Amino acid sequence: MTSRRAVIAGAACSCALAGVAHAERIHPAAMQALVGPGYRPVDADERGMWQDFAKLETEIASSNRLLGSPAMQRYTEGVIARLLGPRADEARVYLLHDPAFNAAMAPNGMMIVNTGLLARCRDEAQFATVLGHECAHYLRRHSLQRWRDRRTKTGIMAFVGATTGLVAGVAAAAGAYPRTWIDVANAINGALVLSIMHFTRAQEAEADAYGVRLIEEAGYPPGAAAAMWQQVIEERRASARARGKRYRDAARSAMSSHPPNQERMLDLSASARELEAASVPPRRYDGGRDAWRDAVAPLRAALLDEQIKMNDPGVSLYLVHALARDGWDGTLRYCEGEAYRLRDEPGDAARAAAAYASAVASDDAPPEAWRAHGYALVKAGDAEGGRTSLARYLERKPGAADAAMIRGALAP
Ligand SMILES: [Zn+2]
Incomplete structure (x- = not known):
């Protein structure tokens, strides 16, 4: 059982990012895409990683958790097209029934969007914020860095974990990934594949900065990013309060791969102001509230029902009251x-x-x-x-x- 303990310790280290010192803010203008239209893996390392994600994608494509809403599928693809432009041709979207607030874009272009994200957004700009952040991880090839780090630093540990399913168990216990993703990953022994999508704090800072730029360039108000993550923090607080616990900023949680905290809010707000000031003549932004409401209306009752069945009334009440701000x-x-x-x-x-x-x-x-x-x-x-x-x-x-x-x- 020593191997189990070693794996748990290893995973815990990579998860506990909250204590990492706050780095200097990354300027959105400094971010350049490392992936262009028609991008293909450049070496054996990257090809191997793509093959593993292709296996995961095959499972997800036939999963019984797919939302099955052609209208929302088209709508989501439309938002991604605005964010990625011609590079959107490489993206393939899978809407999954999973009440956890999350989304991810794999290096091979597979994008997973949870119903838990659809349930929480109040307008298209908020939705685009989360998708834009994931697109930024993709454009910066963050997974490849993680893939190489894992193999060199914790390769043996990760291998032991992946072969026994322990990494998945640990990740689930720490709340690092939504249950659905772990189930799918377990089905193909893909815990290692998922574990590399748990990004470093520095990568998160890049994705934040680049993500805000992507939404601004797509015509969404850049302030939507800070507002979205602020809502996530408030929801966590409400959940902790309802369970009689103290909220731990950036603690492990359903979104611990993207730990929101007050420093990130400040950075996102500063980046938004910087982009708005640089936009000459000033760009007209549209948060897309009506478009979002129309798109999500047929799903709203089912999305909220999924959340309420999680039996976390603190979160459910927070969410209902957040959505009710629009009526x-x-x-x-x-x-x-x-x-x-x-x-x-x-x-x-x-x-x-x-x-x-x-x-x-x-x-x-x-x-x-x-x-x-x-x-x-x-x-x-x-x-x-x-x-x-x-x-x-x-x-x-x-x-x-x-x-x-x-x-x-x-x-x-
Ligand atoms: Zn992220």
């Missing part, structure tokens, strides 16, 4: 009610009931809101109101799995 609707009110119901603290039952009542007052409430409202009314002693609301649920979703049971309960 409440029936889906958001219903999800707020569900989050309160699952949190189940003193007063939450009443809060949930109020949220359901508010949800069904909207034209766009999901059918489940009527069911939840009905049960809440029955619980509060309003049997008649409850029956009416449950009947509305059946009208809206006659084929629901629980329709027969509810019809039976409503029968005179």
